[in-house]
Amino acid sequence: MDAAPVTTSKEPARIAGMFDAIARHYDLLNRLLSAGFDRRWRAQAVAALRLSGRERLLDMCTGTADLAMAAVTAARGQARDVIGIDFSANMLVRGLAKVRSAGLQTRVHLARGDATAVPLPDGAVEAASVAFGIRNVIDPEAACREFHRVLVPGGRLAVLEFGTPRLPGLRAAYLWYFRVILPRIGGLVSRHGDAYAYLPASVAEFPCGDAFAAVLTRAGFGQVTWRTLTFGIVYLYLATRLPDDRDDTGRRTDAGV
């Protein structure tokens, strides 16, 4: 008998409900399923932002606040403070407990909100990040427009998202792990097999590399670059809200006033 098809619907209530359901086991499974690499990937994203200690950083889709906390505790290149936003209440509750037990509550502030309607005024932050969240957003380009809006001119955005290694042997082994083993372990530990079947299915259909860079460019960003981490398991994108809202070709990207 065929397995039931995996739904990759990004309907917000479904996605928030899925993360609410797995929040209790989320951190443990992250460490386990990535063999601890997830921390290194977030640290690389924070380092790539080249923070000076003066920036307020928006960490969108902050989940249990791992990147938010990493950004204010990095050995070099910290944010002054972080606003972490997510629409899953249970993920935020876990994050808040971690922030408090680390004594970081004066520097990491968590709030509920949607990436496609960020509850911040224009130009509110000097830096922004999204780690493993953008793939889940129903309209990634609308979310990127929001990140552009809330950044000050010159502000930088770092996006981490999963990809798939290209090296032929490694690719086959990784896909077997990602599509067969990971959903089983994730399902066993979290008792929400659907969420861990959704992970590889959603990665498979998300545009990566140049395709996502084009989304960032259409959203108004300039100086868009990307590189792969750990043989292409993860992609790190960097983009800048250009100082005068001109794109790389010199054309205006919005009406301005």
Ligand SMILES: C[S@@+](CC[C@H](N)C(=O)[O-])C[C@H]1O[C@@H](n2cnc3c(N)ncnc32)[C@H](O)[C@@H]1O
């Ligand atoms: C895979 S988790 C990543 C969490 C965290 N950034 C990390 O690195 O572990 C994805 C998170 O994105 C959140 N999310 C997905 N779509 C969202 C949206 N449209 N608005 C706000 N949060 C969203 C989910 O609730 C979830 O907490």
